[in-house]
Amino acid sequence: xxxxxxxxxxxxxxxxxxxxxxxxxxxxxxxxxxxxxxxxxxxxxxxxxxxxxxxxxxxxxxxxxxxxxxxxxxxxxxxxxxxxxxxxxxxxxxxxxxxxxxxxxxxxxxxxxxxxxxxxxxxxxxxxxxxxxxxxxxx
Amino acid sequence: xxxxxxxxxxxxxxxxxxxxxxxxxxxxxxxxxxxxxxxxxxxxxxxxxxxxxxxxxxxxxxxxxxxxxxxxxxxxxxxxxxxxxxxxxxxxxxxxxxxxxxxxxxxxxxxxxxxxxxxxxxxxxxxxxxxxxxxxxxxxxxxxxxxxxxxxxxxxxxxxxxxxxxxxxxxxxxxxxxxxxxxxxxxxxxxxxxxxxxxxxxxxxxxxxxxxxxxxxxxxxxxxxxxxxxxxxxx
Numbered sequence: 419x420x421x422x423x424x425x426x427x428x429x430x431x432x433x434x435x436x437x438x439x440x441x442x443x444x445x446x447x448x449x450x451x452x453x454x455x456x457x458x459x460x461x462x463x464x465x466x467x468x469x470x471x472x473x474x475x476x477x478x479x480x481x482x483x484x485x486x487x488x489x490x491x492x493x494x495x496x497x498x499x500x501x502x503x504x505x506x507x508x509x510x511x512x513x514x515x516x517x518x519x520x521x522x523x524x525x526x527x528x529x530x531x532x533x534x535x536x537x538x539x540x541x542x543x544x545x546x547x548x549x550x551x552x553x554x555x556x557x
Numbered sequence: 558x559x560x561x562x563x564x565x566x567x568x569x570x571x572x573x574x575x576x577x578x579x580x581x582x583x584x585x586x587x588x589x590x591x592x593x594x595x596x597x598x599x600x601x602x603x604x605x606x607x608x609x610x611x612x613x614x615x616x617x618x619x620x621x622x623x624x625x626x627x628x629x630x631x632x633x634x635x636x637x638x639x640x641x642x643x644x645x646x647x648x649x650x651x652x653x654x655x656x657x658x659x660x661x662x663x664x665x666x667x668x669x670x671x672x673x674x675x676x677x678x679x680x681x682x683x684x685x686x687x688x689x690x691x692x693x694x695x696x697x698x699x700x701x702x703x704x705x706x707x708x709x710x711x712x713x714x715x716x717x718x719x720x721x722x723x724x725x726x727x728x729x730x731x732x733x734x735x736x737x738x739x740x741x742x743x744x745x746x747x748x749x750x751x752x753x754x755x756x757x758x759x760x761x762x763x764x765x766x767x768x769x770x771x772x773x774x775x776x777x778x779x780x781x782x783x784x785x786x787x788x789x790x791x792x
Contacts, residue, residue, distance in 0.1 A: 424636055424637065427635060427636045428636055431635065431717060434717070434718070435717075435721075438718065438721050442725075450733075453680050453733050454734055455677065455678075455679035455680065455733065455734055456734055456736075457734075458734070476734060511671065511672060511673030512671070513602060513603060513671050513672075513673075514673075536673075536674075538672045538673050538674055538736060539673055540736060540738070541602070541603065541671050541672070542738055543738045543739050543740065543741040543749050545600055545607060545610070545741060545749065545750045545751060545754050546601055546750075546751035546754070547598030547601060547751060547753060548598075548599070548600075548601040550601070550751055551601035
């Protein structure tokens with residue numbers, strides 16, 4: 419149906435595509451720890467060793483866990499299975515609040531304690547006007 | 558029908574259409590901006606920052622869809638040596654490039670007040686930067702490779718290879734934990750954007766799509782003029 423050259427070009431594209439996909443698959447698999455932006459408290463618990471490198475922990479800020487002591491903010495990040503204590507001094511983003519997503523960047527003291535150097539608030543995929551949120555809250 | 562695809566016929570269309578498209582664009586964009594900036598409510602959590610979303614999300618969508626379209630055309634260019642496709646593909650790239658840039662910039666503007674950072678090396682954001690590099694490479698190689706035939710081959714290969722990035726961008730927020738939130742508009746489950754915010758988003762997407770069409774028609778028109786000036790009657 420098609421000429422020989424067209425068939426060769428189709429073959430070339432197919433081979434090119436499959437090789438790139440295979441390459442990317444193994445590349446992403448082997449570098450998964452770098453692709454992942456943050457670890458959950460449960461993943462911190464099963465780390466083989468507590469490294470001195472900078473690390474990011476993400477999860478929810480546990481309800482009623484924020485404790486502001488002059489300059490220092492203490493709170494707990496939870497993934498509803500495990501928890502990790504975080505201590506931080508500095509300014510936090512506006513969206514940082516209890517029951518909301520957070521990513522803390524810093525150094526692990528042990529598997530239960532993180533000394534954060536930066537706090538990022540994570541926004542979820544829900545968008546709604548305040549009135550709707552209130553109505554939902556009342557239910 | 559076949560007659561329509563002759564360059565002269567296309568030229569008649571592309572030289573007149575931009576006028577009407579730009580009128581339509583002005584109407585839709587002004588409705589969209591009024592909706593997005595004034596009529597739509599603020600968000601319960603991020604308050605007025607949500608308005609950045611009405612520019613950021615449509616821009617990102619268009620950057621992705623224009624690149625996908627360019628890949629499909631490039632397959633036709635590379636395999637079947639379709640000359641007209643390469644002109645269409647070349648004319649599509651600038652608006653995709655602009656929208657990718659807008660998505661990156663508005664993302665940073667939104668990220669600072671909400672996340673607390675301009676930039677994060679998370680997978681969605683980094684892959685968007687890679688897509689931007691692919692757009693730049695695509696546009697640059699039209700300028701660099703002047704040899705006839707070579708430019709067409711190299712640019713189409715860039716558009717084909719770059720496509721691997723598109724599904725990665727789409728699913729990055731589902732596959733890995735990212736700072737970027739996951740998609741709010743899903744095909745299989747409930748949309749998590751309130752309808753009052755969905756309306757301006759849809760209108761702005763339509764306006765941005767019209768802008769792409771306008772830029773495409775103008776660029777395509779110039780490409781056709783270039784061919785005419787070379788004295789070629791057919792592609």
